[in-house]
Amino acid sequence: MEALDTQQQPTNPRSSSQESASTPKRSRVVISQSKRGCITCKTRRVKCDEQRPLCWRCIQAGRLCGGYNQGSKVSSALRPALKIGVPADSHTERLSYLAAHVLSLDSDDRPLATDGVWGRIFLQLMNQVECVKAAAAAFGAACESLLNNATVEYPSPAWRYYGSALARLQSELNNETAIPESLALASLILAAVEILSQHEQNAFAHFLGAVQILTKTHPNCRGAPSADILRTFRDELVNIDVLIGSYALSRTPTVVYLGSHEAVSGDDMLRKPELAIKAAMLCLHQSYQFIESADRLRYTYPSWKEERDPIMCNAQSDVVAQCCSILDTLAALSTSLQAQFSSTTSTRSNTETLADIYVMRAQLTVTIIFLLCVHNPYETGYDKHLERFQSIVRDAAAATRLRRRTRSGAFKRFSMRPGIVNPLFIVGLKCRDPPLRALATRMLREQGREGPVDGQIMAAICARLAALETASSVPSSPGAPLAACDVLETQRVHGYMVPPPRLDDKGRRVVDVVFMWPYPPLAQGLGHVDYSGRDSWIYRSEPIHI
Template sequence: MASTINTTLPPTLPADASGDAPRRKRRSGSKKRTGCSTCKARRIKCGEERPECHNCRRSGRVCTGYPPPPRSARPFEEVKIAPKPIVATGASVPPPNHQPVQLPPRRLAKLHRRTPPLLTPSTPDTAVMLYHPSMTLPFSDQEGQYFHLFREHTANELSGFFDSAFWTRSVLQECHSATAIRHAVVALGALYKTLEKSNESPPTSPYPDRDPGDSAMRHWEMAFKQYSNACNALVKAESAESTSNRTRLMASVLLACFDSFVGDHRQAIVQIQTGLGLLERLRAQRKRAFLSSSDEPVEEELTQMFTRLAIQAKSYDMAFHFPQPWVVRLTSNQAQDPESPASDSSSPISLSQGPIPDRFTSVMEARLAWDKLCERIFRFTETMFAHAQNGVMGVLPASLQQYGLSFKKDIEAWSDAFEHILASRTAPGVSSQEKAAIAVLKMFQVMGKILFLMTFSDSEMHFDKFTPYFKGIVDLALEVVGDEERRAAAKRCPDPSFCRHQQRCPPDIFGGHEYSARHIKPSFSADLGIVPPLYVVATKCREPHIRRQAIQLLRSSARREGMWDSELTARIGTWIAEVEEEDVSLFNGGYGNTIPTPGSSPIQMHSHPMAGGDSPCSQSHTEFGDSQWERSVSPSAVSSRASFSSARSSQQCRTIPIPEDKRVMVRAVEFDLRERSAVIQLGSRNLKTGTPDLKTRVTKITW
């Protein structure tokens, strides 16, 4: 268990003999070399905001951009690409075989007539043709390879579990006309190459045929060089009237993804704020020009992207409670002024939502409807918290429950319209990606319902009502990770007898079968997936078996989904479980407060006996406010016949409920994903801000 931070203040320094205060010594520290060129020339500290820093904007100077980090500045060769790669054991593992994309004979002959062949640099003797990214884009050979990687692989990875024409089509088209977009695309391609090289088994073994230029550090340096070029090109484009708002918004999306990829969540939030601010100004111009709401300043595709980025940033703030200015606001402070552009019913990111249909016709239709519903809920709670007088973190007064009834009905209507799609995910012809997308979307709906209903509760005990919901989230996540592991194992190790990946298997806590996910590679997605719902289960579910399942699934593979990191969330959930289960005898079998410690495998858990009917865990311990909100939460209400069959026959609880005086919530998390460290503060749920909290616990974790 991580040690608690010592918050004792240092004693006051005594005055010297003459009675004067002692002279303050100049604080020593390492010199920063990562600021913009303008601040360096002025010899002032740069805030490093992108694409132009705050000092330059305030002084009216032109921010000339950021140079790439010098090679001499790195203290060691380790590339801390996030998420942290899982290094396989065994030094005899050969490097992975990266096959170039081969063209059909007719396409190959046609391309050969147009241009000389492009050979693979690392295999000059094979003379294998690569697909040329474009005949018109001004790429060097190295940049062209990163662009090719982005188009063939990275774009699909960034889309996550959902197909996105933004990454696979719109961004690539914009590369032909926007220099900043070209550099950003190459930077993301180089980052993916860095992650791939960092995850080799073993990552730095000196093979005779290894190209010295094909190393993680080389790709890492190229990624930051191209990122710097993208920022510089965007700064220059800001002064050019020919630069379209579409290009500026698209650049904000790409730069935010890069910052999230490398673990700089603060800079990612700044990029999202920049894009939302531009959208708000465009909407204000539209209103002043008396244009109809259908005359959008940018296409719907970009609006959808910023809706999802805003949902990411808001969910991040709700989970970790960032201070200003790292909070994304969806409502304007001028909303009370009827003359202000933001006083209408629309927000800077999306228009009002129509009625939810009886049945969704596709997964994408359901996704768009859920995004808009989430955005409306966030704006509602943001407005209510601004006017609430109780000052309790994350809790609205019970008197406002009536205003939220329509959202509860909308969430349930969405679930009913999605039911047939959820049941059809195992049908023949459904692709693995679509199956995973359906499961993830249902996980978010269940999580959204839990968190919205608990917005009006000041007791952590009320989360026990949703134990069947938590079980449903874990079952769906296990389905997604299990399918992903089977596909990865079949691709990477078609013959299990020659598998050289990690042989240490996690203990069995999934009910009678061995579970491991040692073939899934570290991944990054610009879209949300399984990490946020599993984080909610790990921190809010007090049934220890389900909680440990969520933590193990988070640790099953290193993944970064937007700004959400699986290892960080797993360690936060682990520490909360340690604190809450301390000195509490949880199991009749005598397991006490044992919890998987950071960096180790989860503990061996005995399987609970299966019992028919509802689990005693699903019974409410207390009343949940207004009777209109009170509804029996049974497993059948959570899901369809196909999805949560295991929850219907849920495991009988053999645990003693954690008392309320032992339960805590996250009050704040300050972390640095690039350094892989975090300071976590826990406390009470029902105390006003500024009130002394006897439950306060602080710790620092590193990994």
């Protein structure tokens, strides 16, 4: 009100000029924006210090740096001559640099998933937090031993880095000196180390540790993760859960709490393919949890399907319908992106997105087969899904062709993203059509590492399993080729166990695969024999050279 009265009084020109002469003028400070600054500083219209790979101004302010434009190389800042970040020796810098190339960077040294955990978050925290840097060095050491064709068991240097990272993580966790997202990321990196060595149980332990860190309240912690950070980590936890769980399709623990997820409409998924891929990952996660709960009842008699258990039947119907709905959305997306890919406006990003969509289609189709067969203890039940098996092979072939068009980096022998190895392996494992099984096995031999699975190991298992099942099979008619129906139920393998690879006395990689058959056969014992115990199974170990 006082300001309003002042404005209404008449002014004296002379007195105004005298006051202006006695009062110094206020100068406006103009901060020039850098044309080469990070995306976050440009958006905020402030001057960027242009530190690479991440702006130090953003780091000090606690903001997530958006990185730099596509014309800048990320790798130049990841080299040992870093001007910011935690102190580290040259070996640690070299190994963390290797970890960045394997986990975060494409063949052009740019982040693979800019907005994901392995994009800006990983690059920022790796150069800012000691436990994350140590975990990255441990992953780099394990990866280097694999690149050098070292033994599958970690040599002493890799173990030393792993032990140091584990001790650093434990220290910062006990002292609560690091923010939760840093501790969770370090735990996920150590899970990746165990995935690289195919020690899945240890990977699960680190994975569950990351979940507990993010969901537990730490009263003395330096700060709680923001909603955006939690959402990003939650998506990555779902990805890793699917990556590990897809190895056997029923390994995902139901005790994992990953928070609520927002529903995404079909229109939104069609406009943004990344939303469709996220929805597919969440659908897989939920489907694996149902498969795990239903698989415990597989060999009971009568089954929940025959008893018309409404809860189990409705749950099965719901997850199958959800998978089919997202599969239809992905089919529409692949048709749209394929048209763009055929035009001159296609970009590398479109190619990678289309390949990911084909991968998710194959993953969802495999899951639908398992969902429809989860109540059936007989392996012959998979014979009804030949067309779905064929579509898995087609989608896997399409994804392979697209990814061959993009130049692969020298270190891309490992991926944290679900791929086509597991779907092709399921075809070789459960599809008894000889030509299609042989095709899937041949395609597996051309694949590398995807999470805990190795394409060459899976191909060798499929080839040996096919030989065991068809050794005593006879064609239904003389002179006719062997068909799926000619492989009798008693000859079919019902399960397998795969320990980590070892080296034989000649230095060759060997996997001692254990195949399993029910005893007595289901046709004789189902309803009379308890197949939940080990005594009701026949185990046969087969050493397979890779």
